[in-house]
Structure formats: C-alpha cells, structure tokens
Amino acid sequence: MKEVGIKRRCFLKFSGLAFASTAANCFFGLRPGFAAEGRTPWRNKAMLNDTAKCIGCLSCATACKKANSLPDPYKYSLETDAETWTTVKFKKAADNRVLNVKMQCMHCTTPSCAGICPTGAARVTEGGVVVIDQEVCIGCKNCVVACPFNVPGFSEETGTARKCIFCKGRLEKGLIPACAEACPVGAIEYGDRSELLAKAAKRVGELVQEGYNNAQVYGIQQLDGLKVLYVLPEAPEILGLPHSPKLANGDAVLKWAMGILAAGFVAMAPLREIFREPCKSPGVAKIQRGEGKSYDI
Amino acid sequence: MTFKVVWEFPVALYLFLGGMTSAAYYIGVLAELFSRGKYRNLARVSSYVVFVPIIIGLLMLLADLGRPSYFWHLMFQLEPSGHLVLQKGSVMSVGVWLLVVYIAVCGVVYPAFWLAEEKIGNRLPIIKSLKGKDSLRKKIGYIGLVPAFLVSIYTGVLLAATSGALWSSTPFLPILFVASAGSAGVAAIVLALALQKETKIEAFKKLVSTDLVFIYLEFLAVLVLLVTLFFAGEALEAIKRILIGNFAVLFWVGFFLVGIILPYLMDEYHLKHQRGEGKGLPVAAAILGLSGGLFLRYLVLMAGYIR
Numbered sequence: 001m002k003e004v005g006i007k008r009r010c011f012l013k014f015s016g017l018a019f020a021s022t023a024a025n026c027f028f029g030l031r032p033g034f035a036a037e038g039r040t041p042w043r044n045k046a047m048l049n050d051t052a053k054c055i056g057c058l059s060c061a062t063a064c065k066k067a068n069s070l071p072d073p074y075k076y077s078l079e080t081d082a083e084t085w086t087t088v089k090f091k092k093a094a095d096n097r098v099l100n101v102k103m104q105c106m107h108c109t110t111p112s113c114a115g116i117c118p119t120g121a122a123r124v125t126e127g128g129v130v131v132i133d134q135e136v137c138i139g140c141k142n143c144v145v146a147c148p149f150n151v152p153g154f155s156e157e158t159g160t161a162r163k164c165i166f167c168k169g170r171l172e173k174g175l176i177p178a179c180a181e182a183c184p185v186g187a188i189e190y191g192d193r194s195e196l197l198a199k200a201a202k203r204v205g206e207l208v209q210e211g212y213n214n215a216q217v218y219g220i221q222q223l224d225g226l227k228v229l230y231v232l233p234e235a236p237e238i239l240g241l242p243h244s245p246k247l248a249n250g251d252a253v254l255k256w257a258m259g260i261l262a263a264g265f266v267a268m269a270p271l272r273e274i275f276r277e278p279c280k281s282p283g284v285a286k287i288q289r290g291e292g293k294s295y296d297i
Numbered sequence: 298m299t300f301k302v303v304w305e306f307p308v309a310l311y312l313f314l315g316g317m318t319s320a321a322y323y324i325g326v327l328a329e330l331f332s333r334g335k336y337r338n339l340a341r342v343s344s345y346v347v348f349v350p351i352i353i354g355l356l357m358l359l360a361d362l363g364r365p366s367y368f369w370h371l372m373f374q375l376e377p378s379g380h381l382v383l384q385k386g387s388v389m390s391v392g393v394w395l396l397v398v399y400i401a402v403c404g405v406v407y408p409a410f411w412l413a414e415e416k417i418g419n420r421l422p423i424i425k426s427l428k429g430k431d432s433l434r435k436k437i438g439y440i441g442l443v444p445a446f447l448v449s450i451y452t453g454v455l456l457a458a459t460s461g462a463l464w465s466s467t468p469f470l471p472i473l474f475v476a477s478a479g480s481a482g483v484a485a486i487v488l489a490l491a492l493q494k495e496t497k498i499e500a501f502k503k504l505v506s507t508d509l510v511f512i513y514l515e516f517l518a519v520l521v522l523l524v525t526l527f528f529a530g531e532a533l534e535a536i537k538r539i540l541i542g543n544f545a546v547l548f549w550v551g552f553f554l555v556g557i558i559l560p561y562l563m564d565e566y567h568l569k570h571q572r573g574e575g576k577g578l579p580v581a582a583a584i585l586g587l588s589g590g591l592f593l594r595y596l597v598l599m600a601g602y603i604r
Contacts, residue, residue: 079301081301112460115386115387116386116387116388116389116458116459117384117387117390118371118382118384118387118389118390118392118393119370119371119374119382119384119390120374120382120384121370135376136370136374136376137363137364138362138363138364138365138367138368138370138371139362139363139364140361140362140363140389141303141304141361141363142387142389142459144301144303145300145301145303145304145459145460145461145601146458146459146460147460148460150300150301150460153301154301154303154363155363156363158363159362159363159364160363160364161363245460246460246465248458248459248460248465249386249387249388249458251468252386252388252454252457252458254468255453255454255457255458255468255470255471256450256454256471257468258468258469258471258472259449259450259451259453259454259471259472259474259475260446260450261472262450262471262472262475262476262514262518263446263449263450263475264446266475266476266479266510266511266514267323267327267446270507270510271324271327271328271331271507271510272327272331274331274503274506274507274510275327275328275331275332275336275503276331276332277331277332277333277335
C-alpha cells in the first residue's frame with residue numbers, strides 16, 4: 001500500500017508539473033499559431049497602393065533603398081531588381097495621361113517564387129511575408145523567371161536573388177514599411193486588410209464616378225490574394241500588371257504529362273516498329289545461340 | 298523589352314546535353330529490347346555517350362549558379378538541423394534528384410556492365426566482376442529507362458514551369474524538347490558508332506529511320522507550339538522576333554535548315570537512293586542534327602525573355 005501511495009503522489013506531482021508547463025508553454029512558448037499570432041501582428045495587415053493618387057515622386061523608392069541599405073538611393077530603375085526593391089512605372093493611358101504604377105513584391109498568398117525554389121530559400125513566412133533567405137539561396141535564378149510580376153532580381157554582388165521583404169525587420173520593431181511611411185500623398189497605405197479593402201472599394205466608386213469605367217481593386221482574386229492591394233484607374237494590362245497572373249508551377253503536372261505522352265508514344269509506336277525483329281530472324285537466332293560477337297551489328 | 302536575362306548559353310548547353318544523353322540511352326536500350334538482342338551493340342554504344350556529356354552539363358549548371366559553393370543546398374541543408382532537401386512543387390528540385398539517379402544508373406552502373414565485356418574491362422577492379430551478367434545488365438537497363446525518359450522530359454518542364462510566355466503559356470514545350478532530344482540522341486549514337494572500326498551498316502539504317510521519326514515530331518511540335526502560342530496571345534512579340542526579327546536567322550537557318558531540312562534530306566536520300574548503305578551521309582546528318590538541336594535550345598531559351 002505504501003508503494004501505491006508514493007506512486008499516486010508522484011503521479012500527481014508530475015502530472016501537475018506537466019499541466020503547468022503545458023499551460024506556460026501555451027502562453028509563452030515557441031509553438032507557431034497561437035503564440036506566433038501575437039508576434040506576427042502583420043498577419044492580417046496589407047498594403048494599398050492607390051495608383052490614381054501616386055504622383056510619381058519616387059520617395060518610396062528612395063526610402064526603401066535607405067531602409068534596406070541598398071545602393072544608389074537616388075538612381076531610378078525601370079524595373080525592380082536585386083538592388084531596387086520598389087519603383088514606379090510610368091504608363092500612358094488612352095488619353096495620353098501618364099499613370100504612375102508602383103511596383104514591388106506582391107507577397108502573394110500562393111507565390112510562384114516559393115513554389116519553384118529548389119532550396120526552399122524563397123518561402124512564405126508567418127504573417128504572409130514572402131522572403132528569399134539569403135543564407136540558403138544558391139542563386140539559381142529560377143524565381144527570377146518564375147515571378148509573374150517580374151519582381152526578384154539576381155545580384156551579382158551577393159550571388160543570390162533579392163526582392164522586397166515587406167520591411168519585415170521594421171514590422172518586427174513595430175514600424176510600418178518604409179515606402180508607406182515615406183509617401184507624401186498617402187498613396188501607399190498600410191493597415192488592416194479588411195479596412196483597406198473597404199477603402200479601396202470606396203475609392204474605385206469615386207474613380208468610376210469621375211469617368212474611369214474600368215477602375216478596379218487589384219489583388220483580391222489574383223493568386224489567392226496579394227498582400228499588396230491596388231486601386232487601379234484602368235484595366236491591369238494597360239498599367240503593366242498581368243490581368244490573371246498564374247502560379248508558375250500550377251500546371252506542372254499537365255506539362256509533365258505532355259512530355260510523357262510524347263515520349264511514350266515515340267517509344268511504343270515508331271521505335272518499336274523500326275527495331276522490331278521477327279522471331280525467325282537469323283541475326284537474332286545467332287545471338288540467342290550465343291554465337292557472334294556483340295559488335296556484329 | 299525583355300525580362301531579366303538570367304539563364305544563357307551554359308544553361309542552354311546543359312538542357313541540350315541532358316536531352317541528348319537521356320535520349321541516346323533510351324533509344325539504345327529500346328533498340329536492344331525491341332530487336333530481341335540483335336541490336337545490343339546500340340545499347341552498348343549509347344550507354345557510353347551518357348557520362349561525360351552529362352557531367353559537362355552539370356558543370357555548366359554549377360558555373361551558372363550565383364553561389365556555386367552552396368550547390369549542396371539543393372540536396373542537403375544544415376539549418377534548422379541537418380536534413381535532406383526536396384521541394385516537391387519545384388521542378389528544379391525534383392530534377393536534381395532525378396539527375397542523381399539518372400547519372401548513377403544510366404551513366405555509371407549500366408555502362409559498367411558493358412565496360413566489363415570490353416578488353417579494358419578485364420583489368421578494372423570492380424567492373425570485371427560484372428562480366429557475363431547479361432540478364433542483370435538488361436534488368437538494370439530497363440530500370441534506367443525511367444530516369445532517362447524523365448530527364449528527356451524534365452528539361453522542357455523546367456522552362457515551362459515559369460512565367461516566360463513563350464515557355465509557359467502553352468503546355469507543349471516539353472513535347473518539342475522530347476523530340477529535339479530524340480534527334481540529338483540518335484545523332485550521338487550515330488557518331489559514336491562511326492568511331493568504331495567495324496560496324497555493320499544495318500545499324501545506321503535503323504538509326505536514320507529513328508532520326509526521321511524525331512524530325513517529324515520536332516517539326517510538328519514547333520508548328521503546334523507556334524500556332525497555340527499565337528492563339529494564346531501572350532508571346533506574340535517573341536514569335537514575331539523568332540520568325541522575322543532578331544532571332545530569325547537562328548530559327549530559319551540554325552534550327553530549321555541545319556537541324557530539320559538538311560538532316561531530313563540526307564536521311565531520306567540515305568534510305569532511298571543509297572539503300573541504307575554508307576556512313577558518310579548519316580554522320581553528316583548527325584553533326585548537323587546536333588548543331589541544330591543546340592541552336593534550338595539556345596533560341597528557345599533566349600526568346601523566352603521577350604515580352
């Protein structure tokens with residue numbers, strides 16, 4: 001009986017400890033999901049670029065370069081690349097107006113870069129920010145050709161692919177992305193996704209009233225949702241954005257299947273026809289009897 | 298206007314060598330299988346053309362990397378703790394492991410069996426123990442068909458799983474690459490055979506017929522690709538530059554004339570008028586075919602960046 005008593009006490013002690021530590025872990029521990037929610041408050045945040053408000057001053061581009069220690073902060077680049085993580089494209093509308101379209105990583109919900117990256121360097125981090133891990137990246141450049149928005153660039157200097165990281169370092173310190181902070185006209189907003197979506201819808205309504213019949217919000221359906229939303233006064237194609245961007249490796253299975261079909265057909269039909277020997281062929285009989293050098297043919 | 302040009306000649310060469318060696322392998326093995334052993338010499342010769350060219354291809358890939366000394370991240374990483382790497386959605390990741398198996402089986406193990414039968418094989422340590430193991434050799438050969446076919450296909454899928462309109466807006470690029478690999482593979486076997494001192498002419502005849510099959514498929518594939526791309530509407534500028542722009546010479550002369558028309562004419566002449574005798578024409582067609590194949594890969598690669 002004494003043994004059972006001790007056993008029971010031990011059991012209660014240890015299960016109490018276990019319960020307490022589990023509870024502590026739930027609140028203070030490293031498990032993603034519950035605890036991480038508190039540490040990635042940008043999970044439900046988004047960015048809204050209002051193309052109609054943008055004046056093309058490129059303050060965003062300069063601020064981005066400075067915040068991320070990128071070279072040549074005052075040099076304009078037509079495209080985003082390894083050393084220019086955001087820029088503004090100047091597009092002509094039908095009435096010869098110039099529209100200013102800010103370009104940066106869209107932080108897609110289903111990103112093509114992460115989809116095709118062979119090392120896992122390009123990946124979606126908690127909170128939805130898509131990064132290219134500079135320690136893991138080997139510079140294969142598959143992401144550069146896979147991105148439907150042509151965002152990442154290859155850096156000769158680092159030997160890796162680089163792109164906008166949604167100012168993740170700043171977010172972790174409780175700051176907002178540098179471009180959003182720098183914009184002098186409020187064309188770049190950072191906030192709750194649902195609030196920004198409502199704002200965007202209202203803005204589109206205003207633009208339609210002003211005569212921009214094709215005004216729309218961009219980034220809701222595309223690639224299961226982009227973390228960077230746009231208010232566009234015109235159709236995306238006019239502004240240099242893909243109308244329905246596709247996940248690069250989305251139909252890879254179909255493409256494999258096409259190749260397998262071609263190879264299978266060729267192997268089974270023509271090759272077989274060409275090399276087929278009837279049973280009674282003297283050449284075959286000779287080989288089967290073990291006579292003749294292997295170089296006979 | 299082009300997208301960023303990041304994959305250039307080294308990658309084109311790798312794609313070409315991957316296709317050429319893998320097709321040479323499976324043509325050789327299938328030739329022996331379908332002919333019930335009559336053409337086993339083709340299986341031997343074609344297995345020898347795998348290793349060196351594919352290693353050259355791999356070196357091209359390595360040289361193309363931004364951080365070549367970290368190439369092992371494709372297969373093994375240390376953070377957060379040591380683990381093997383396979384990114385299932387990534388064609389390149391699947392391709393890396395595919396290449397490992399392919400080189401091991403089709404480039405090393407299978408040819409080793411044939412090497413064992415050669416005079417030099419008797420003197421090599423592990424290889425000489427493989428002598429005479431014909432049925433095992435054949436089994437390994439059939440197993441090797443799987444990675445060989447997949448490597449032939451994978452070079453096309455690698456480009457197709459991107460956002461380059463020319464490569465990815467239709468699913469048909471892998472078909473073109475299988476066909477192009479096939480004719481390059483035949484050409485490689487023809488050249489390897491021609492280097493032998495004693496060769497029966499019958500093999501050349503069969504290979505020339507095989508070359509014609511792949512040429513037809515290549516021609517068809519290019520046609521289908523151009524038409525479907527045109528109707529898909531996304532690679533119009535690229536098609537324009539290929540047909541009448543800055544890539545026109547590479548396309549019409551490099552690919553079409555050198556890689557399709559001339560080998561086709563030579564092959565037909567060889568079969569019909571030479572009654573399948575003589576080595577000269579098949580060899581000439583092979584050299585042209587290899588060149589044309591390389592031109593095609595380079596052309597498709599470079600034109601993919603146009604928008």
